[in-house]
Amino acid sequence: MHRIVIVAFDGVQSIDVAGPAEVFAGVNTLLGSTGLERLGYDVTIVSMDGGVVSTESAVRLATQSFDSVQGRIDTLVVAGGFSVWRHRDDEEFVEALGRLVGRCGRLVTICSGAALAAATGALDGHRVTTHWARAERLADAHPELTVDADPIFVHSPSPHADRPDVWSSAGVTAGIDLCLAIVELDHSTDIAQEVGRWLVMYLRRPGGQSQFASPTWIRQAPAGPIRVAQAAVIDDPGADHRVVRLAGRVAMSERNFVRRFTEEVGLPPAKFVARVRIDAARHELERSDDNVAAIARRCGFGTAETLRRSLHRHLGVGPEEYRRRFAHPPSQTVRRKATPA
Structure with a gap:
């Protein structure tokens, strides 16, 4: 042995x-x-x-x-x-x-x-x-x-x-x-x-997958304008989240917004947006039957090729390989039988 x-x-x-x-x-x-x-x-x-x-x-x-x-x-x-x-x-x-x-x-x-x-x-x-x-x-x-x-x-x-x-x-x-x-x-x-x-390891991960693949690893800013900007990105990853747009949303100058965001979140705004979009794409690839191009557009990548490069850079796998390994059907609610009165 x-x-x-x-x-x-x-x-x-x-x-x-x-x-x-x-x-x-x-x-x-x-x-x-x-x-x-x-x-x-x-x-x-x-x-x-x-x-x-x-x-x-x-x-x-x-x-x-x-x-x-x-x-x-x-x-x-x-x-x-x-x-x-x-x-x-x-x-x-x-x-x-x-x-x-x-x-x-x-x-x-x-x-x-x-x-x-x-x-x-x-x-x-x-x-x-x-x-x-x-x-x-x-x-x-x-x-x-x-x-x-x-x-x-x-x-x-x-x-x-x-x-x-x-x-x-x-x-x-x-x-x-x-x-x-x-x-x-x-x-x-x-x-x-x-x-x-x-072992119920239904999401068996390849070695190249990042330790930071999920926003759960990203610090949440204290209550205030930076947290408002974070929430806007998470609520709609596919929207226009350029710094000028995010700073305007919370009535801050671009320079002050970038400085405050980096201090409070631990990441510059662009990297935060990239991570949220990666996680959104992962969620879609795991649960949706839509093609890669549609998922790329919905999650803010624009094209399938941009999504493909981003996934390789962050997770070490492309969208097709990620879907093959991790796709699973939506969870189903277990309904309990009603107890007779």
């Missing part, structure tokens, strides 16, 4: 451990039903000294020690959590983790687990991602890395035969997307899709 070792520690984020473990367990269940369990995954959760470790939440994990892991490791998964920077300062921990890395064929980091793996030197020269809120700190600590805060996961092949390929993911659920991509590589698209369905 393919041997997987997941590294945990006190203060680890529980889903960074449980998410990957559930994906690989799902593969084992699926293969077991066909008599091919020998082709599945042997998963072990380890910590420095073994025993029970406490996570960021109320969950506690039973683990084996680093030293109990002997021989070759096919895939080493390093989880994340707010305590990673404390563990980075523990030389004994970093050295022991480095020895595990030295025996693995594939290195996976989940969220801020990239900071732990980077402390061993295993990520040197690689392009990696991590949670957007922790990317700047990782880049400052390790200028030898290329830290890309945008994609949900990155695969960086090793240029050296004696060093592992590196897979890194953004926060929380992105680790599940990464592990499903690994399952697809190890087994097949069908198996990855089936496991994803079991």
